[in-house]
């Protein structure tokens with residue numbers, strides 16, 4: 001068996017070394033379902049069709065117009081952290097080309113565009129007076145979207161903490177929650193007159209776990225104690241920002257985009273079923289349950305409120321009755337109870353005695369190595385809808401594939417079309433069965449900086465040539481535009497290979 005290293009890469013942690021499930025047992029336990037709707041499928045009227053991006057992944061201009069250094073600037077400038085030494089210094093140069101990009105959003109016939117705001121453009125060091133040039137950039141972007149009848153749908157924080165705040169302790173430091181609440185006040189006061197719907201965080205589980213526990217993302221720390229505290233401070237920040245935003249704009253619609261994946265037991269044993277539920281409580285709802293229910297789910301063994309840094313009154317502060325739940329879904333998890341022998345291999349097995357494998361072995365894999373599992377979107381939407389009864393926005397779903405351009409210059413990315421076709425059919429099924437889903441955002445509008453993977457993974461409906469910055473619509477983009485315009489998937493089903 002492959003040896004487990006620490007720190008682990010994201011893929012190591014989630015795909016192989018900590019997993020003990022045998023592939024054959026899995027395929028017996030998890031037959032691929034055949035009940036995906038195959039005929040023409042119509043989505044609700046007034047449905048939002050969108051695409052999603054994030055500031056660090058597309059903007060570039062990393063040190064222009066007064067922008068401060070973020071943890072991702074620092075991390076990507078550190079040798080060996082990012083594949084091929086890539087950085088987001090220029091990325092898609094969106095900071096200078098946003099008008100062209102809004103035209104592409106329009107060409108896709110979409111009526112919603114999810115983007116994020118770089119905290120360091122607004123407050124270069126994470127506190128103090130706002131930088132007018134930073135606010136002005138987002139103000140211009142928002143105006144361009146509104147002129148094109150596209151809903152601006154911003155996220156306040158998509159992983160780019162000001163480096164100055166990391167130097168002061170980062171997310172494990174309680175003070176960061178207050179800094180974040182101040183930042184949310186500035187942004188809402190400046191832009192809330194034109195933006196109604198907001199996300200506070202993007203994937204809080206991912207940026208805390210990869211940033212403070214696994215060390216594969218910025219700021220690259222591997223400290224279990226700091227990690228546990230960071231999760232509580234993020235929950236505090238979520239509750240505090242929610243109240244600040246509602247205070248400034250009571251009619252605003254505020255949610256968070258969570259990384260949410262259905263978790264299946266590797267075998268029908270009670271131990272594996274319990275392992276799957278434990279995984280759901282940590283990886284899916286650790287940042288949702290405090291907001292909506294004012295409590296932490298029972299995910300860890302032996303982790304006390306003191307270890308999380310919980311102080312009297314905090315469990316009221318973490319509450320945030322989110323107006324919607326953002327679902328980012330890419331894959332499923334397979335969980336099995338950890339074997340006693342594996343405890344010494346897994347640095348957190350004492351507090352989390354589960355082996356988690358990312359994806360099963362039934363579907364094809366994308367370039368990320370992620371299994372294509374369309375039914376997972378149905379499963380997680382139904383579970384979240386049943387457990388929390390809130391409106392849902394699909395805030396991310398998509399796939400990385402590289403295809404050479406055909407003779408006509410277009411990427412005929414049939415695998416990407418098949419992916420979207422499959423997931424959207426499963427989403428339609430969830431809606432039909434009662435889930436209140438308001439919108440869907442494809443990740444991503446265009447190829448961009450895929451974090452530790454640099455530019456090696458292409459998620460875009462639009463191809464970007466990073467040497468020339470030329471954007472070219474893929475066949476999937478044309479396909480998505482038709483869907484966004486008609487709101488209907490035609491009857492012919494292309495099956496993912």
Ligand code: IFM
Nearest residue numbers: 054057203328396443450
């Ligand atoms: O690129 C990321 C995005 O920033 C957050 N969600 C997952 C995407 C693909 O890995």
